[in-house]
Amino acid sequence: MENAYAEVARMILESDNVVVFTGAGVSTESGISDFRSPDGIWSRYDPEDFTIQRFVSDKEARKRNWQLRKELISANYQPNPAHHAIRELEKMGKLSCVITQNIDGLHHVAGNSEDRIVELHGTIKYAKCLKCDDRLPLIDVLERIDAGEEDPHCKKCGGLLKAATVSFGEAMPLREMERADRCSRECDLFIVIGSSLVVFPAASMPLIAKNAGARLVIINYTPTDMDSQADLVIHEKAGVVMQGVLEEIKRRRS
Ligand SMILES: [Zn+2]
Numbered sequence: 687m688e689n690a691y692a693e694v695a696r697m698i699l700e701s702d703n704v705v706v707f708t709g710a711g712v713s714t715e716s717g718i719s720d721f722r723s724p725d726g727i728w729s730r731y732d733p734e735d736f737t738i739q740r741f742v743s744d745k746e747a748r749k750r751n752w753q754l755r756k757e758l759i760s761a762n763y764q765p766n767p768a769h770h771a772i773r774e775l776e777k778m779g780k781l782s783c784v785i786t787q788n789i790d791g792l793h794h795v796a797g798n799s800e801d802r803i804v805e806l807h808g809t810i811k812y813a814k815c816l817k818c819d820d821r822l823p824l825i826d827v828l829e830r831i832d833a834g835e836e837d838p839h840c841k842k843c844g845g846l847l848k849a850a851t852v853s854f855g856e857a858m859p860l861r862e863m864e865r866a867d868r869c870s871r872e873c874d875l876f877i878v879i880g881s882s883l884v885v886f887p888a889a890s891m892p893l894i895a896k897n898a899g900a901r902l903v904i905i906n907y908t909p910t911d912m913d914s915q916a917d918l919v920i921h922e923k924a925g926v927v928m929q930g931v932l933e934e935i936k937r938r939r940s
Contacts (some may be wrong), residue, residue, distance in 0.1 A: 688846060690920050691927065694877070694903055695934035697918070698780055702899075706772050706890055708786045708793070711906055713764040715925040718758075718790055725748060727754065738856040745837050746829025751836075755849050756828050758790070758810055768879060769796035771928035776802055778935075783869045787881060787888050789851045799824065804866045806858065806888045808851035818846025824849055835917035870895040874915075878904045880924040883912050892916075 688728045701855045710720040721727045731754055735747040773796045774779040783791050791811045793803045813827045826940055827847055830838045838847050876895035883889040896902045896915055904916040905927050921928050
């Protein structure tokens with residue numbers, strides 16, 4: 687009987703149109719702690735400060751918000767074997783898109799093309815104006831704060847600047863949701879990597895794919911509520927599994 691890595695490798699080779707869906711578990715091996723884990727970001731910051739309502743109404747909350755962004759950006763996290771394996775899938779011509787719940791931008795750093803990445807919860811690499819929707823590199827805003835600006839506003843229209851991530855209470859980005867939905871419907875293999883599938887509506891994507899006829903693989907360190915729907919489930923670390931899967935693919939192709 688083939689082992690689980692070989693089975694995933696076989697499914698990938700049999701597919702033309704793979705969607706990968708990533709969550710926090712794909713980035714923990716890069717040193718980014720899951721926001722929700724006991725020593726995660728929400729153990730040091732108050733999630734209430736990160737609602738959109740609090741952000742627009744409270745200058746002190748905005749300061750704490752920028753402080754967290756600065757902490758995340760200056761840590762300079764790097765992609766791990768799971769990210770690299772997903773880039774390899776694109777190189778092989780198998781990947782239709784990578785839908786991610788992560789805001790860390792590591793799929794970009796790993797080398798997946800811009801047009802293959804769907805960031806459902808936004809990205810920490812950019813800031814946006816809440817009024818005119820202008821986008822600018824987040825690092826530019828942090829530099830203004832470092833230079834003494836306490837509460838940076840848009841230079842074009844005076845609106846509030848915020849990291850281009852989806853805050854609690856903020857609507858999901860429509861274009862990204864539509865794209866994720868379409869990719870999920872059209873794929874023939876949907877691979878969840880490092881998501882416990884608890885944050886909706888993002889977590890509805892695997893079932894959309896499954897109901898449209900795709901095979902579903904779930905790779906997550908802990909069980910998920912959707913394990914029973916999957917064709918194959920692997921409860922191990924994302925990087926270890928994806929490296930093993932990649933080796934199996936190379937072995938079968940050589
Ligand atoms: Zn503006």
